[in-house]
Amino acid sequence: xxxxxxxxxxxxxxxxxxxxxxxxxxxxxxxxxxxxxxxxxxxxxxxxxxxxxxxxxxxxxxxxxxxxxxxxxxxxxxxxxxxxxxxxxxxxxxxxxxxxxxxxxxxxxxxxxxxxxxxxxxxxxxxxxxxxxxxxxxxxxxxxxxxxxxxxxxxxxxxxxxxxxxxxxxxxxxxxxxxxxxxxxxxxxxxxxxxxxxxxxxxxxxxxxxxxxxxxxxxxxxxxxxxxxxxxxxxxxxxxxxxxxxxxxxxxxxxxxxxxxxxxxxxxxxxxxxxxxxxxxxxxxxxxxxxxxxxxxxxxxxxxxxxxxxxxxxxxxxx
Amino acid sequence: xxxxxxxxxxxxxxxxxxxxxxxxxxxxxxxxxxxxxxxxxxxxxxxxxxxxxxxxxxxxxxxxxxxxxxxxxxxxxxxxxxxxxxxxxxxxxxxxxxxxxxxxxxxxxxxxxxxxxxxxxxxxxxxxxxxxxxxxxxxxxxxxxxxxxxxxxxxxxxxxxxxxxxxxxxxxxxxxxxxxxxxxxxxxxxxxxxxxxxxxxxxxxxxxxxxxxxxxxxxxxxxxxxxxxxxxxxxxxxxxxxxxxxxxxxxxxxxxxxxxxxxxxxxxxxxxxxxxxxxxxxxxxxxxxxxxxxxxxxx
Amino acid sequence: xxxxxxxxxxxxxxxxxxxxxxxxxxxxxxxxxxxxxxxxxxxxxxxxxxxxxxxxxxxxxxxxxxxxxxxxxxxxxxxxxxxxxxxxxxxxxxxxxxxxxxxxxxxxxxxxxxxxxxxxxxxxxxxxxxxxxxxxxxxxxxxxxxxxxxxxxxxxxxxxxxxxxxxxxxxxxxxxxxxxxxxxxxxxxxxxxxxxxxxxxxxxxxxxxxxxxxxxxxxxxxxxxxxxxxxxxxxxxxxxxxxxxxxx
Numbered sequence: 001x002x003x004x005x006x007x008x009x010x011x012x013x014x015x016x017x018x019x020x021x022x023x024x025x026x027x028x029x030x031x032x033x034x035x036x037x038x039x040x041x042x043x044x045x046x047x048x049x050x051x052x053x054x055x056x057x058x059x060x061x062x063x064x065x066x067x068x069x070x071x072x073x074x075x076x077x078x079x080x081x082x083x084x085x086x087x088x089x090x091x092x093x094x095x096x097x098x099x100x101x102x103x104x105x106x107x108x109x110x111x112x113x114x115x116x117x118x119x120x121x122x123x124x125x126x127x128x129x130x131x132x133x134x135x136x137x138x139x140x141x142x143x144x145x146x147x148x149x150x151x152x153x154x155x156x157x158x159x160x161x162x163x164x165x166x167x168x169x170x171x172x173x174x175x176x177x178x179x180x181x182x183x184x185x186x187x188x189x190x191x192x193x194x195x196x197x198x199x200x201x202x203x204x205x206x207x208x209x210x211x212x213x214x215x216x217x218x219x220x221x222x223x224x225x226x227x228x229x230x231x232x233x234x235x236x237x238x239x240x241x242x243x244x245x246x247x248x249x250x251x252x253x254x255x256x257x258x259x260x261x262x263x264x265x266x267x268x269x270x271x272x273x274x275x276x277x278x279x280x281x282x283x284x285x286x287x288x289x290x291x292x293x294x295x296x297x298x299x300x301x302x303x304x305x306x307x308x309x310x311x312x313x314x315x316x317x318x319x
Numbered sequence: 320x321x322x323x324x325x326x327x328x329x330x331x332x333x334x335x336x337x338x339x340x341x342x343x344x345x346x347x348x349x350x351x352x353x354x355x356x357x358x359x360x361x362x363x364x365x366x367x368x369x370x371x372x373x374x375x376x377x378x379x380x381x382x383x384x385x386x387x388x389x390x391x392x393x394x395x396x397x398x399x400x401x402x403x404x405x406x407x408x409x410x411x412x413x414x415x416x417x418x419x420x421x422x423x424x425x426x427x428x429x430x431x432x433x434x435x436x437x438x439x440x441x442x443x444x445x446x447x448x449x450x451x452x453x454x455x456x457x458x459x460x461x462x463x464x465x466x467x468x469x470x471x472x473x474x475x476x477x478x479x480x481x482x483x484x485x486x487x488x489x490x491x492x493x494x495x496x497x498x499x500x501x502x503x504x505x506x507x508x509x510x511x512x513x514x515x516x517x518x519x520x521x522x523x524x525x526x527x528x529x530x531x532x533x534x535x536x537x538x539x540x541x542x543x544x545x546x547x548x549x550x551x552x553x554x555x556x557x558x559x560x561x562x563x564x565x566x567x568x569x570x571x572x573x574x575x576x577x578x579x580x581x582x583x584x585x586x587x588x589x590x591x592x593x594x595x596x597x598x599x600x601x602x603x604x605x606x607x608x609x610x611x612x613x614x615x616x617x618x
Numbered sequence: 619x620x621x622x623x624x625x626x627x628x629x630x631x632x633x634x635x636x637x638x639x640x641x642x643x644x645x646x647x648x649x650x651x652x653x654x655x656x657x658x659x660x661x662x663x664x665x666x667x668x669x670x671x672x673x674x675x676x677x678x679x680x681x682x683x684x685x686x687x688x689x690x691x692x693x694x695x696x697x698x699x700x701x702x703x704x705x706x707x708x709x710x711x712x713x714x715x716x717x718x719x720x721x722x723x724x725x726x727x728x729x730x731x732x733x734x735x736x737x738x739x740x741x742x743x744x745x746x747x748x749x750x751x752x753x754x755x756x757x758x759x760x761x762x763x764x765x766x767x768x769x770x771x772x773x774x775x776x777x778x779x780x781x782x783x784x785x786x787x788x789x790x791x792x793x794x795x796x797x798x799x800x801x802x803x804x805x806x807x808x809x810x811x812x813x814x815x816x817x818x819x820x821x822x823x824x825x826x827x828x829x830x831x832x833x834x835x836x837x838x839x840x841x842x843x844x845x846x847x848x849x850x851x852x853x854x855x856x857x858x859x860x861x862x863x864x865x866x
Contacts, residue, residue, distance in 0.1 A: 054420045102603055108420055109354045110602065113558050117599045120551060124592025182723035182734045182741070185712065189720045192709035199669070199707065200724040201695035201781060240551070244427060251424060281438045288431030295424060296413065 017165040039265035040222030042249035044215030052191030057115030061216040063237035064092040065223025081143040085224040092220020126235035137234025334576025335476035341556035343527030349563030350520035359550025360433035365529025373448035395529035403522025445540035452537040561608025628677030637663035639840040652827040655837030700783035706774035721780040751810040788819035
């Protein structure tokens with residue numbers, strides 16, 4: 001479990017986040033909520049990447065979390081943010097449990113394409129589901145926070161931001177503890193050598209399945225927060241370009257550091273809002289060039305997750 | 320009965336251009352082991368370049384309409400000869416030693432770049448190149464009138480398939496390509512110039528995608544968003560048919576084309592996801608695809 | 619006493635190649651069995667069939683009387699059969715110590731708990747024990763991809779025995795190791811293993827075979843052409859002409 005030092009770090013990070021939110025303007029709080037929600041989905045991808053798997057369908061669970069929370073509000077009449085986000089996360093988790101056995105047998109590009117196909121299936125179905133608003137999606141109301149309702153839009157954004165910060169810090173802390181555990185090493189083992197894992201007597205599929213479900217849950221929580229922040233859900237959440245953004249964040253974050261994931265997510269949102277203001281038609285281009293640069297010049301990022309830990313000396317020895 | 324023939328013919332027409340594009344993707348995968356997410360962009364660029372070329376040609380008077388179509392195809396050949404070697408030598412080759420998943424990411428980044436580059440060059444307003452669409456008049460089939468151009472597409476697709484098959488199986492360089500597909504390291508050890516084969520195969524793949532864009536340009540409005548739709552369709556075809564299999568791409572194109580046409584005519588709401596449904600089913604039942612093979616790792 | 623391993627009329631062909639033709643063997647508990655034969659004679663195929671990597675076409679494999687024929691590697695490992703590999707199968711991106719932590723974690727079930735610490739006393743104890751038994755202490759913090767071949771071989775075997783197998787199969791434990799170090803490596807391995815472990819090892823070096831085995835199976839063309847004490851097998855004229863060469 002978490003030792004006292006990590007717990008202290010987490011508490012400090014949380015206090016810093018909450019304080020920063022008080023100082024920052026409303027739009028910045030909003031941007032940070034979105035960044036945190038996407039960071040959670042990307043953190044899920046990191047869990048998968050640590051077992052060597054790249055999902056191009058993480059948007060499916062982000063979408064599931066959003067629709068889960070949204071429908072709980074619209075149909076279930078629930079307005080409490082904690083219940084909505086918890087419900088969204090749970091819904092995504094259940095979908096992960098249902099689809100996990102199917103995808104757990106696949107690796108590499110087969111895994112990437114199958115997850116892509118599943119999320120596109122859901123995207124396609126949602127655009128045609130009129131009772132769920134079809135392509136336009138559904139609008140949501142402002143949530144309440146443990147019985148308290150924000151008096152203004154600014155208060156609501158800050159409340160959501162605070163709520164998202166608490167969740168993100170807690171989940172990041174759990175992930176960090178998990179990455180350092182024996183089970184976390186086992187994931188790296190699956191990435192490095194599946195044959196050895198099976199010859200040690202445990203199931204690679206099981207490890208992959210569990211990681212897939214964890215990833216689904218994290219994306220679901222993120223998607224639910226995103227839905228509350230935007231007060232809107234639509235099928236685009238499951239579109240593959242949404243998944244591509246999560247991949248981008250996870251690759252950019254690279255190292256096995258959970259903090260880096262959120263930093264990368266914030267960076268992405270800042271760059272996006274900046275370039276969509278000044279270069280509305282070149283925002284993806286910036287992103288693409290940036291991503292190529294990361295892959296080419298920071299192989300640690302990708303390398304650490306997808307292949308093995310970077311050891312420059314090894315390369316030298318091999319030659 | 321009429322519905323059946325409509326579905327089949329529409330499906331065939333759809334399958335034709337899908338095949339032309341997807342066989343390029345499967346060729347690139349087979350030879351370079353790269354699942355190219357930017358493949359749809361080559362299609363889109365081909366469509367834009369062809370539409371621009373057509374616009375330029377037809378603006379100068381309509382003296383010889385068929386020449387316009389030839390110019391459109393020729394312009395995509397130029398695109399392929401420029402872009403193919405540039406991207407393969409200038410970008411992809413730096414990642415061959417890395418994990419194949421890294422290469423997927425590289426082509427994803429390329430997709431993002433090309434997506435915006437296309438918008439910067441051609442803007443966001445649609446382009447049209449409808450002139451060649453009437454070239455071949457109309458043809459009657461089972462009491463239904465079909466546009467001759469659409470039927471020509473079927474012929475072109477069959478031609479592409481046959482030519483590619485002949486080139487691979489009946490020429491020396493084609494056999495070298497097959498050798499590289501079969502075992503890259505061994506081919507290299509035997510003295511086959513793998514580098515050259517990579518460049519050529521990638522360029523041909525790009526050309527097929529761009530040519531697919533050029534031949535469909537007269538049927539559609541050329542606008543942003545094409546790349547995404549097309550790359551997903553080609554992915555589906557390649558996954559269903561088996562990665563790297565040309566025969567598989569042909570059969571899978573037919574399956575995808577007919578499935579889409581079936582959905583459009585009987586259950587329009589399913590048009591978007593019937594393809595992914597087939598793809599997911601295929602992955603679930605036979606992950607290596609219809610014509611793919613699976614190997615056991617040496618330990 | 620029930621033999622630890624009993625193989626009956628085991629057969630396997632790959633296309634036109636016969637990798638195993640009606641193999642019958644019975645191995646007693648605690649035996650140290652050397653498997654010899656030229657490349658392609660069927661030694662590794664035999665090991666792969668016993669450990670579930672390849673499914674035999676025909677025949678049965680009994681582990682202490684229990685049928686394990688055609689089961690998955692995982693099932694067979696859990697039943698008490700562990701193995702090392704000709705090409706060591708390790709977690710290349712992890713350190714030697716982390717490799718052992720994962721292996722021990724799986725053996726004890728701790729790897730399946732969400733947050734078990736690698737520094738827990740009993741995990742640590744087991745790691746230290748293996749590191750010292752296999753003389754790997756100085757390499758503990760090195761990443762496997764950095765380790766020399768011989769050390770990887772040792773680590774591969776150390777990882778294989780974390781589950782305390784009844785039957786251990788070593789596929790060419792000394793291949794790729796300099797000839798002057800082969801004995802040292804085998805000494806470490808044989809010393810590290812408990813006496814009650816039955817060991818089958820594939821080996822090309824006849825000096826190693828005669829020193830470390832008390833029984834030899836000579837494979838030729840998918841069959842066992844000789845099965846006896848090393849001194850008997852190695853002086854068998856058939857073995858001489860087919861396997862060890864005229865020089866012996």
